[in-house]
Amino acid sequence: LQFLYLIGSYKQVATSRSRVCMSAPDDPTLPEGQPPGAPGGGMTPRDDPAVKNGPAAAELGCLEKVAAVLDTAVSDAFEWLTTRITDWPKVTIAIVGVITAVLANGYWFFEENFSENQYAPEDSRALDEQAWVEARFPLDPRMGFVYFVADNGGSILSKESLVGMMEYHEWVSSELAASYKGTPLNYNNTCYRWKPDAPCATPSGILKLWGFNRSALDADDDVLGTINAPGAWRKVSPGGADLPAFLSRVERDAGGRIVSAAAAFMEYEFENVKDAKYRVDLETEKFELALNEGTYYGRLAEARKRGVSVYAWTHAAKEKADADAIDEELQLLVVGYILMIIFAIVVLSDGRLKYSQGSLAACSVLAIMMSTISAYGLCWYLGIKFNGIVQVLILVLLGLGIDDTFVIMNDWKSLSHIPDLNERLVKAMRHAGPAITLTSLTDVIAFLAGSATSLPALSDFCYYAALGIMIDFSYQVTFFVACTYLQSKRSAANRADFLCCMKVEEESAWCGLKCCIDTSQQYVQGAPGFGKKLWGVHYPRVLLSNPGRALAILISCAFVSLGAYGCTRIKMNLDTEWFVADGHPLQKTFEIRSRYFGGSRLTLNLWTREAMDYPNEQGVLREALLKKLPEVALVVPDSQSSWLFDFTAWVNATDPSAITTNTTTWSNGETETYEIVRPARFYELLRKFTNYDVDEKYHIHIPRVIWAKGGEGKVVATKNTFSIFDKPSRDGELAIDTIRHFRRLFDGTSLFVWAQVFVFWEGYGVMLSEMVRNVIITASCVFVISILFTANVVLGFFVMLNIGCIDVCLLGWMNLLGVDVNSVSVICVVLAVGLAVDYSVHIANSFVHAKATDTERFSARKQRAAYSLWKMGTSVALGGFSTFLAIFPLVAGKSYVFKVFFRMFAVIIFFGLWFGMVALPVVFSFVGPSPNANAIDLDANPQEMPLHDGDLWATPAPLPLAPAEPAELSSTVNKPEPDKQ
Numbered sequence: 001l002q003f004l005y006l007i008g009s010y011k012q013v014a015t016s017r018s019r020v021c022m023s024a025p026d027d028p029t030l031p032e033g034q035p036p037g038a039p040g041g042g043m044t045p046r047d048d049p050a051v052k053n054g055p056a057a058a059e060l061g062c063l064e065k066v067a068a069v070l071d072t073a074v075s076d077a078f079e080w081l082t083t084r085i086t087d088w089p090k091v092t093i094a095i096v097g098v099i100t101a102v103l104a105n106g107y108w109f110f111e112e113n114f115s116e117n118q119y120a121p122e123d124s125r126a127l128d129e130q131a132w133v134e135a136r137f138p139l140d141p142r143m144g145f146v147y148f149v150a151d152n153g154g155s156i157l158s159k160e161s162l163v164g165m166m167e168y169h170e171w172v173s174s175e176l177a178a179s180y181k182g183t184p185l186n187y188n189n190t191c192y193r194w195k196p197d198a199p200c201a202t203p204s205g206i207l208k209l210w211g212f213n214r215s216a217l218d219a220d221d222d223v224l225g226t227i228n229a230p231g232a233w234r235k236v237s238p239g240g241a242d243l244p245a246f247l248s249r250v251e252r253d254a255g256g257r258i259v260s261a262a263a264a265f266m267e268y269e270f271e272n273v274k275d276a277k278y279r280v281d282l283e284t285e286k287f288e289l290a291l292n293e294g295t296y297y298g299r300l301a302e303a304r305k306r307g308v309s310v311y312a313w314t315h316a317a318k319e320k321a322d323a324d325a326i327d328e329e330l331q332l333l334v335v336g337y338i339l340m341i342i343f344a345i346v347v348l349s350d351g352r353l354k355y356s357q358g359s360l361a362a363c364s365v366l367a368i369m370m371s372t373i374s375a376y377g378l379c380w381y382l383g384i385k386f387n388g389i390v391q392v393l394i395l396v397l398l399g400l401g402i403d404d405t406f407v408i409m410n411d412w413k414s415l416s417h418i419p420d421l422n423e424r425l426v427k428a429m430r431h432a433g434p435a436i437t438l439t440s441l442t443d444v445i446a447f448l449a450g451s452a453t454s455l456p457a458l459s460d461f462c463y464y465a466a467l468g469i470m471i472d473f474s475y476q477v478t479f480f481v482a483c484t485y486l487q488s489k490r491s492a493a494n495r496a497d498f499l500c501c502m503k504v505e506e507e508s509a510w511c512g513l514k515c516c517i518d519t520s521q522q523y524v525q526g527a528p529g530f531g532k533k534l535w536g537v538h539y540p541r542v543l544l545s546n547p548g549r550a551l552a553i554l555i556s557c558a559f560v561s562l563g564a565y566g567c568t569r570i571k572m573n574l575d576t577e578w579f580v581a582d583g584h585p586l587q588k589t590f591e592i593r594s595r596y597f598g599g600s601r602l603t604l605n606l607w608t609r610e611a612m613d614y615p616n617e618q619g620v621l622r623e624a625l626l627k628k629l630p631e632v633a634l635v636v637p638d639s640q641s642s643w644l645f646d647f648t649a650w651v652n653a654t655d656p657s658a659i660t661t662n663t664t665t666w667s668n669g670e671t672e673t674y675e676i677v678r679p680a681r682f683y684e685l686l687r688k689f690t691n692y693d694v695d696e697k698y699h700i701h702i703p704r705v706i707w708a709k710g711g712e713g714k715v716v717a718t719k720n721t722f723s724i725f726d727k728p729s730r731d732g733e734l735a736i737d738t739i740r741h742f743r744r745l746f747d748g749t750s751l752f753v754w755a756q757v758f759v760f761w762e763g764y765g766v767m768l769s770e771m772v773r774n775v776i777i778t779a780s781c782v783f784v785i786s787i788l789f790t791a792n793v794v795l796g797f798f799v800m801l802n803i804g805c806i807d808v809c810l811l812g813w814m815n816l817l818g819v820d821v822n823s824v825s826v827i828c829v830v831l832a833v834g835l836a837v838d839y840s841v842h843i844a845n846s847f848v849h850a851k852a853t854d855t856e857r858f859s860a861r862k863q864r865a866a867y868s869l870w871k872m873g874t875s876v877a878l879g880g881f882s883t884f885l886a887i888f889p890l891v892a893g894k895s896y897v898f899k900v901f902f903r904m905f906a907v908i909i910f911f912g913l914w915f916g917m918v919a920l921p922v923v924f925s926f927v928g929p930s931p932n933a934n935a936i937d938l939d940a941n942p943q944e945m946p947l948h949d950g951d952l953w954a955t956p957a958p959l960p961l962a963p964a965e966p967a968e969l970s971s972t973v974n975k976p977e978p979d980k981q
Contacts, residue, residue, distance in 0.1 A: 071934055082430075104374070110380050137706065157247075164307065178290035292314055317586060340883075368398055371468060375397070378471070392901065393465060403883070409484075412425065458830065570814060602726045607754060622674065632724070661674065736762075810828075852939055861927075869921055883909055887901065
């Protein structure tokens with residue numbers, strides 16, 4: 001209906017008579033001495049159809065015509081819509097409620113995406129490699145790590161400490177229990193098995209020297225002798241890792257024998273059968289959680305009796321800690337909501353029960369909450385998946401929604417001299433509607449443009465944000481406007497705010513506020529309040545003075561310069577450990593792992609493809625593992641594990657005649673002679689090697705060799721493993737360099753390196769460029785929308801420049817605040833355009849809607865800049881402060897996500913307000929754009945002009961009262977005669 005009305009308005013404007021009406025006919029409703037067209041009569045200059053339609057078509061350029069049509073059409077559309085709302089306010093509220101209920105049912109179509117893939121580009125090579133691997137190989141087991149540290153500086157290799165470690169293993173394998181949906185869980189039904197009827201995979205660690213058998217350990221009177229026995233290391237980890245890899249701070253005697261170590265760790269392998277819906281093994285997750293909780297809240301105390309401290313880490317515990325950090329601190333958002341509601345109530349309230357509008361704050365927040373629910377539901381209907389970042393939408397809609405509320409209420413209060421409530425609300429929405437339409441439209445277009453990113457998580461968030469802002473805007477101009485109308489009827493009927501069933505006197509005050517109200521004078525409507533005086537009168541006089549402008553320009557240049565410097569120092573970095581809240585037991589595990597084992601290590605995989613001639617290219621795989629991989633500095637020495645090495649050793653032990661030697665000159669010029677399996681017997685013996693009849697220590701390789709289907713007897717793919725020091729997870733640039741280094745080594749061959757973490761790392765390669773691209777696109781969209789609505793290229797340029805300055809400062813100050821570029825901060829940067837553009841657009845839009853002439857004291861541009869602050873300064877300041885108040889509780893956040901959100905949002909709000917309310921008015925006072933065709937003439941309306949030739953600190957006179965209210969809504973209390981000033 002609004003769209004059809006816009007078209008009708010366009011035709012009306014296009015065919016209307018073209019003239020400029022600089023004076024209005026005599027209006028008997030005007031108070032004596034009030035200039036024609038001023039508030040207090042039937043219309044303002046902007047409402048006058050002649051002025052509204054602008055100069056003759058011949059005098060307007062094409063761009064001005066488009067802007068005039070848009071401005072008039074939008075104003076007329078709001079007039080039509082508001083008229084309908086005032087006719088049926090309760091029906092409007094009911095319709096919005098029904099729409100919210102219908103959209104909320106989108107929950108039944110809810111889908112979530114919390115995988116690493118959402119942070120990888122859609123055309124990622126890592127995703128293609130992932131698809132290749134998943135189509136051929138079974139899932140790797142889920143790993144659990146347990147770290148043991150000797151207390152009081154002792155040795156973890158003492159008999160007592162080893163017994164403590166053995167008791168812990170017995171607890172895991174025999175006593176630990178959990179349940180899932182009534183199914184009892186224990187180690188035997190959650191451990192990883194090579195095949196269904198095989199025994200549990202033996203954990204890796206020093207206890208393997210005694211077969212994880214307590215009796216064998218108790219019977220060993222020389223544990224150090226067992227540890228130093230020949231071949232002991234291969235018993236601990238036949239996959240390739242040596243014994244010292246499982247120990248920390250190893251000390252040796254003069255003969256090289258191990259005599260002590262400060263810490264040790266063990267690896268457990270758990271079943272990993274993914275659930276079709278959640279893509280995780282839910283039963284294993286439950287057991288892993290029980291292991292972590294039992295370790296921290298039971299076994300730690302038991303182990304310390306043996307002089308050992310124990311710390312556990314499992315995938316499930318880490319994921320739960322991440323989720324708990326978010327869920328627990330969502331309570332802080334609730335506190336922020338409450339603070340913002342209280343603030344809004346205070347702002348909209350009045351000491352007098354009748355005139356207070358505090359309950360409208362609750363209506364505004366209710367509209368925002370319904371729009372959030374509706375946005376989520378609509379996105380789920382449309383199949384847009386939910387991810388953790390989307391939770392930020394609550395903050396976005398809260399900030400933008402309350403800003404729209406303050407803009408509407410600002411115009412509503414400024415028209416308090418109009419007695420007819422319908423007319424007053426219609427005029428208020430004619431003024432406020434185009435302003436919030438402009439800002440909402442720029443936000444929506446900005447986020448829709450941002451959805452073109454190749455990062456699924458960011459793209460989905462932009463869809464949620466764009467739809468959320470559209471719905472929030474719709475609810476503000478319907479639901480909230482209907483509530484405003486009902487509230488005004490309540491006020492006119494002398495009923496109390498919040499207690500609408502109670503009738504009150506004109507001067508009745510809230511309990512406790514009576515002493516603060518001068519009841520000797522009756523209430524004067526239209527008198528500017530404290531906020532209006534501060535931001536609309538005194539502030540522009542100080543800011544737009546010559547010293548004020550010089551200081552503002554100097555500080556703004558300093559901010560931008562520091563921001564530009566910081567932009568040269570930003571880096572990409574994200575450690576998943578940061579997502580665990582401070583004080584969580586896992587943080588201690590991370591500390592122990594970092595202190596004793598140099599941080600975590602990552603297991604990567606070297607894969608071979610179908611094109612490889614395995615019998616005749618054994619040397620190729622050997623060179624890749626032993627010569628090429630060590631070229632990458634992060635590769636852990638001697639961590640390579642390959643089926644080929646163990647296969648060759650097994651053949652040498654069982655059938656030596658099948659072994660021959662080969663001499664090869666490697667690509668680095670080095671020549672080596674080594675043993676290989678004879679090509680003629682290669683597949684025959686490999687078939688036997690990949691059978692479960694071989695020694696258990698070789699079972700690890702069975703799922704790593706994939707045979708061709710159809711009985712061809714050939715290998716089509718294999719998996720080999722090695723480890724790297726996990727520095728790339730904390731350095732995005734290093735992560736990208738690591739991937740590129742591996743690809744340079746093996747591109748053009750039948751081998752490639754891939755691990756699941758590559759999917760996440762590859763997102764770093766485009767994250768910075770995508771962020772810059774999105775900022776440029778969104779700023780350009782704001783530029784275009786501003787031009788269309790204002791017909792002013794200069795204004796669009798300055799708004800875009802303002803947004804650019806805000807983003808430069810934001811990116812630069814990220815470095816100063818210790819925030820790196822990652823998936824969390826990139827979202828905040830994209831949000832910066834949506835949040836900060838409102839501050840600039842409101843001021844700029846008010847500036848071009850005013851015109852003035854130079855006076856002896858003030859230039860026309862300075863007067864218009866002052867008017868923009870008088871008109872919108874209070875609303876913008878209140879909107880920014882209320883948004884900051886909503887996020888302020890996050891300062892107490894313990895998780896990385898909320899810490900970053902608080903810092904980034906605080907910086908966005910600060911620089912948004914600074915460049916919107918300080919820099920932009922100052923710049924406009926020098927080189928501001930010319931007024932548009934619908935501009936208010938400040939010379940003919942001095943009450944709209946806070947900068948006048950009188951006393952610098954004089955407050956403009958209050959707007960005069962109308963003679964009377966409508967009979968059906970008039971108050972029983974007599975009102976004073978209008979003040980004739």
